[in-house]
Amino acid sequence: MTVSDTPMHLTQGAHVGISVSDLDASIAFYSALTGREPVARGTMDSEPFGRTQGLPNAKLRYATINIDGLGIDLIQFQDPVGERTNGKANRPGSMHLCFKADDFDAVYQRMKDAGYDFLGDDYTFTSGEVTPEAALGTKVAYFNDPDGTNLEIIEPQGGFAN
Missing domain, CATH: 3.10.180.10 (2,3-Dihydroxybiphenyl 1,2-Dioxygenase, domain 1)
Structure with a gap:
């Protein structure tokens, strides 16, 4: 194209x-x-x-x-009726929907307590891994909906992830 x-x-x-x-x-x-x-x-x-x-x-x-x-x-x-995509984050064409959390730690814990199955541990961006530096301290965690759609919660820092 x-x-x-x-x-x-x-x-x-x-x-x-x-x-x-x-x-x-x-x-x-x-x-x-x-x-x-x-x-x-x-x-x-x-x-x-x-x-x-x-x-x-x-x-x-x-x-x-x-x-x-x-x-x-x-x-x-x-x-x-379509076939399930089984989307993975690294597959071209896949996408995710991100939800802002004002208090990441509290939301993350409530979700864990409610039985949400996260794909991995929560993560905080650190120096040397991400640019711009304004993103330092941004917290993220990923999970899927019932059909495997990738979802994320984020507490952005420094204007990152508007």
Whole structure:
């Protein structure tokens, strides 16, 4: 794909869409994680919409949970049903959704106590590992949703990870 280097000025996110295998289970997971209930739920069955995504059809169920400044669209495709990606952080094309935590240590402990399974230990950026130096002290931890979508909690330092 060749793309022009002309700036498009897309500087504000609207939502992130996450394909899920069980909408009800994902609603429960993300509602517990965010403390928010869906603001919208619905169904769709549209060949034209499917074609916008390179699919022959788009029969789906969805729900949207809004967090401050971003919507999380949970989408269960019923036709065609997709295969699980089993995304890993180092695979090109994979992505993760990051949630800010004002008190990382307290949130991390509450999540551990509630049974969230972190992929590894929590981590604090140290000198010599990260630039800019303003990121020093930033704390992160990674976990997955029920379908393996990579998620992160972060307590940024020095303007890092707006």
